[in-house]
Amino acid sequence: MSEKPLKAYHVGEGSEGEHVIVFATSGAAGRRQGGNELNLEFEEVQFCRRAPWADEFAGQRFIPAKAYHDNGWWLFCNHCETRLYEDAEDDDGNCRELVYDGQHAYCDQGCKDTHEQDIANANAKGEAFKAKALQERPYLTFTKWSIGWPRITQSAEYTFPGGKYGGSVRDEGDGQLNWYIAQADQEAWNAFRAQQAA
Numbered sequence: 001m002s003e004k005p006l007k008a009y010h011v012g013e014g015s016e017g018e019h020v021i022v023f024a025t026s027g028a029a030g031r032r033q034g035g036n037e038l039n040l041e042f043e044e045v046q047f048c049r050r051a052p053w054a055d056e057f058a059g060q061r062f063i064p065a066k067a068y069h070d071n072g073w074w075l076f077c078n079h080c081e082t083r084l085y086e087d088a089e090d091d092d093g094n095c096r097e098l099v100y101d102g103q104h105a106y107c108d109q110g111c112k113d114t115h116e117q118d119i120a121n122a123n124a125k126g127e128a129f130k131a132k133a134l135q136e137r138p139y140l141t142f143t144k145w146s147i148g149w150p151r152i153t154q155s156a157e158y159t160f161p162g163g164k165y166g167g168s169v170r171d172e173g174d175g176q177l178n179w180y181i182a183q184a185d186q187e188a189w190n191a192f193r194a195q196q197a198a
């Protein structure tokens, strides 16, 4: 194998700034890559140093939240965005029962459950929107659904016989469907509807 192995680098903006772990074949490449991810110019990157603890995650989809904690990083709760340290305590000084789930960490089981419930609710709203749209206008061909978590506004795009651009339908969150048609397709739409009514 002539390809150099990927190594983990800890790239940071400075003690107050953002930090990230990147995988690269050299420090210079790691600095560039980390700078890109943090939206910094090459010179703005304060430091780039090896992070051997993360080497084993090269090529993986993510670094587990637990591994970050084990190596002194802090994280945000994936639900309420509280800062979580590995040895976090609650207001009474008890050690928090942090919950880890892959790349995410939560304050406790309650935060994880609420987060999952939020996702389930958002997805259910998306499915309800889809069912309603299909029921209201079954004669359309829906081409793209943008529904479910993490969206608040549900929407879909559609075409119809004779239409060039088609239209869209949205629910801004109040459960009402608002239908739109491309202006250039208004005539084709009128013709299509007239034909349907006939």
Ligand SMILES: [Zn+2]
Residues within 6 Å of the ligand: 077, 078, 079, 080, 081, 082, 106, 107, 108, 111
């Ligand atoms: Zn939380």
